[in-house]
Amino acid sequence: MDGDTRGQTFEREIENVTKSTNPVYTMLSNRGMFSFNLWVSTLVFLCLGLVFGLVILIFTCVNLATTPIETITGPVGLYLWNSLACFFTFIGVILYVVLYMEDLKENVLRPDELDLNWTSRDKTYLGWSFWLVVVACLFYAVNITFVVILGRDCSAPFQKKASMNHIGMEDVMSY
Numbered sequence: 001m002d003g004d005t006r007g008q009t010f011e012r013e014i015e016n017v018t019k020s021t022n023p024v025y026t027m028l029s030n031r032g033m034f035s036f037n038l039w040v041s042t043l044v045f046l047c048l049g050l051v052f053g054l055v056i057l058i059f060t061c062v063n064l065a066t067t068p069i070e071t072i073t074g075p076v077g078l079y080l081w082n083s084l085a086c087f088f089t090f091i092g093v094i095l096y097v098v099l100y101m102e103d104l105k106e107n108v109l110r111p112d113e114l115d116l117n118w119t120s121r122d123k124t125y126l127g128w129s130f131w132l133v134v135v136a137c138l139f140y141a142v143n144i145t146f147v148v149i150l151g152r153d154c155s156a157p158f159q160k161k162a163s164m165n166h167i168g169m170e171d172v173m174s175y
Contacts, residue, residue, distance in 0.1 A: 034103035042095040046133065049089030053136070056081045056143070078147045086140035093133055100126065 059073050059081060068074035108120045 034099060034107075038095060038099045038102075042092055042099060045088050045092035045095060049085050049087075049092055049136070049140075052081055052085035052088060053140070056085055056140075075147055075151065079144060082140050082144045082147065086137055086144065089133060089137040089140060093130075093137060096130065096133075100124075 056078070059077055062068065062073050063075075063078065066073075068077075071077060072080070105124055106121055108124055
């Protein structure tokens with residue numbers, strides 16, 4: 001019985017040392033700043049929007065340089081990638097607005113700064129980086145609109161054109 005008590009005490013001491021030296025635990029336990037889970041989910045959705053934005057860039061270049069054979073590289077793929085990028089970016093913007101309205105608008109200071117009676121109430125604002133993300137979301141939506149309007153008839157000026165040997169050859173007499 002005495003050995004179990006010593007083992008439990010030793011485990012608690014290790015746990016206390018780990019908690020006090022682990023910066024992630026310190027950040028998670030410090031609930032004075034903002035909702036950590038909401039912040040992480042905002043970052044995940046914005047990163048997914050960015051990844052799908054890069055996928056759009058790649059498949060748009062493939063679509064312009066070649067005649068797309070697969071559905072995923074053609075207009076249907078562009079609808080898909082733009083829709084996913086717009087969706088994830090929009091959700092990221094909504095999550096950040098919720099985080100801002102719940103936590104950041106009232107307090108952006110750390111607890112040790114609050115102990116000094118400093119305040120940041122009503123002194124915060126949404127900066128230009130937030131508005132750039134909103135504009136990116138709007139550009140994804142505009143891109144979807146362009147693909148819908150142009151449809152399958154869009155072609156790049158540097159695409160291969162049919163040669164004269166293959167056009168109207170049934171009327172030409174060869175010797």
